[in-house]
Amino acid sequence: MAKPADDNNNEDNWKRAVELLTGYPLPKRSELFNDLRGNDGIPLMHVRLEDLNASYLPGFVSPSGWKTHNTDYTIPFYVPVGDNPSPGTTVYAYRAYITFLGGLAHVVPNGEDEIPATSKTSEVLKNKGIWNNEGDKLDWDTNALVQYVYGSRDVLAHLKTWPHTTHGYKSRSRDVSDAHYVDLLSFTETAKAFDRAVKFFESGALTIGKWDTEDIGEGSDSWDGTSAAIFKELIHKLARNYEGYADQVNGKGGTGVAITIDNVTVTSEPARALAAAQRVLLEQVTNLYNAWEAWRAESNPQRWLYDMLQAARLHVLENQHARTDLDADYYYNGMYGTNTYTMVTKEDFVSEIVIEGKPYGKPTDIATWKAIGEEAIRRWDQSVQDWLSTAGAKAIVAVYDAFTAAQKAFDTSLTDKDKGDLSEIASKVEADAAKKEAAAAAAAARAQADADRAEAKARADADRAEAKARADADRARADADRAEAKARADADRAQA
Known part of the structure; x- marks a missing residue:
């Protein structure tokens, strides 16, 4: 909310306060x-x-x-x-x-x-x-x-x-718009939501913590690879962070309690801050009404x-x-x-x-x-200024102080207790997988080269054996031809 004006003498703080607190x-x-x-x-x-x-x-x-x-x-x-x-x-x-x-x-x-x-x-x-x-x-x-x-x-x-709401309120030809109505019980609902958030993170931390202590997918080839490794790390990260989120939302002194105007007990720090602000709002609305009656x-x-x-x-x-x-x-x-x-x-x-x-x-x-x-x-x-605007200025300051105090109970964002980067894990797993793939490819290349060499040697041995066989056959035919020629020559001489 806006900070109250320092100089209230020239301000219609009654109008400001009524519009602020009721819409x-x-x-x-x-x-x-x-x-x-x-x-x-x-x-x-x-x-x-x-x-x-x-x-x-x-x-x-x-x-x-x-x-x-x-x-x-x-x-x-x-x-x-x-x-x-x-x-x-x-x-x-x-x-x-x-x-x-x-x-x-x-x-x-x-x-x-x-x-x-x-x-x-x-x-x-x-x-x-x-x-x-x-x-x-x-x-x-x-x-x-x-x-x-x-x-x-x-x-x-x-x-x-x-x-305690002005939603849909109409009076004297003036309506409270849906954009500006005030519902004090909405503070209770929001406070309860923060308490539920704390319980969710605490329960999640316990459940995921159990998962983190188990060997998820251990021994299964289907759990090898980048996705599986990241999931395992994510489980560990969530277990740590949920615990941290619960602590952050619950706030320091998280064991305290507060009672809302509709008698709901809340415990988390933001919920207690909302309950306190809610009571200040109702108190100031009552103060303004009492000022009018006076x-x-x-x-x-x-x-x-x-x-x-x-x-x-x-x-x-x-x-x-x-x-x-x-x-x-x-x-x-x-x-x-x-x-x-x-x-x-x-x-x-x-x-x-x-x-x-x-x-x-x-x-x-x-x-x-x-x-x-x-x-x-x-x-x-001047009577309005003395009675109503004075009360309005006090109400504006009180509400501003209440919201300023409540704001301290809310972190602008939740921070991770485990700040490990999943992308770094993914890069490492991918690098290891690449090394394994390169080694497998090298081994396959070596095996292929050995096979190629063995095949080449076998092919060369076969070629040599075939060449020797042909040479032996050629020599045998030559010997036969010489023997036949000699025999024919001997026969011719004998005939002669």
Whole structure:
């Protein structure tokens, strides 16, 4: 896994941690409120102002606040005549009607409520103009915020309970993909596989060791040659190496044991390391869930907006309504039979909305309400950073350390205890066979030469005997011819 960032202040470590540990994708925190804006882009709320066309109205201040005048929140305020009012300046009554976007009806925003996932269009609220008489219908969407706030909580709750997997998990229009799901019990299966590997090598070492002590094919001509010699050496090599593989996989201190989260006992070093990492993952998932539960009271950004509006209204009541008075002069409207009063400022009348000592501007300016909404988001975001991102950063570091420690239990590759090269054995056997073949060929050549010489001698002796026989026959015929000639000559002389 990737190494945790050294600077966590600028990281959304809650998003990183949840996605790392569960595979559940979260939207970017910086984009959660893009679709939660009222008229002229005011965050979290729609604000409409009403000019009540009067200086003095009985019951103007009350009721105000939460769920008054058929809307979510109202703030009555005075607007003085002129930019720099002095005591005695006439003021006129206005009221701000504020609609919370995406909130629950009739429930004061708090951590115990839950913002519903919705995509809504209001035909009544306009998207432009603080007097609500301009623009088109207003649209807003809470899905991204709901996925980030409640989707992260739900997937953590899901993973920390049996069977500890997010495979196929779907919630709040977001799915955990097959490529990114987390299955904590897969650590158990992998650990068991390493234990089986150790047992396989140990059993193989015993079995092949027995073969190695026997004279395989001894005395059989069919076992002569390169292949047979290599096979014999391979048996010896495997017996040695299986023993070494078992030692390497089992690791140092191989007699230890570990218990997985599903109560499986494992013994090999890699298996124990996986069991330890598995427990850290489950522990961090639980820690993140507990961090969310501790943060619950601050989880709803509308709670921050509500608190700010409460502070704004109280400041207005204290620094406007409490610092105005009826004008000493009033006139009588005889036509309607009513007295008309005028409200004027007193000393220290404040025209701006001030929250916790910070001025946000005049209530008739759209920028004032934008600033309040942005500050509510900033406070909520800081709360996320303080509670969730801090817990996320700790979880990321803990998981990184756990995997780093586990990695030490795994060799990158198994090394041979017997490093003999089978090719060298094959070369030696082939060389010996070549020598034997050459010797046999030389012996055969010598035998052939002896046979050839014997045959040549026999043939020469026969030729000499035949030549002698012919010579003897020729001499015998010559002697016969001479005897016959002599006899004929003697006869001729005798006749003569």
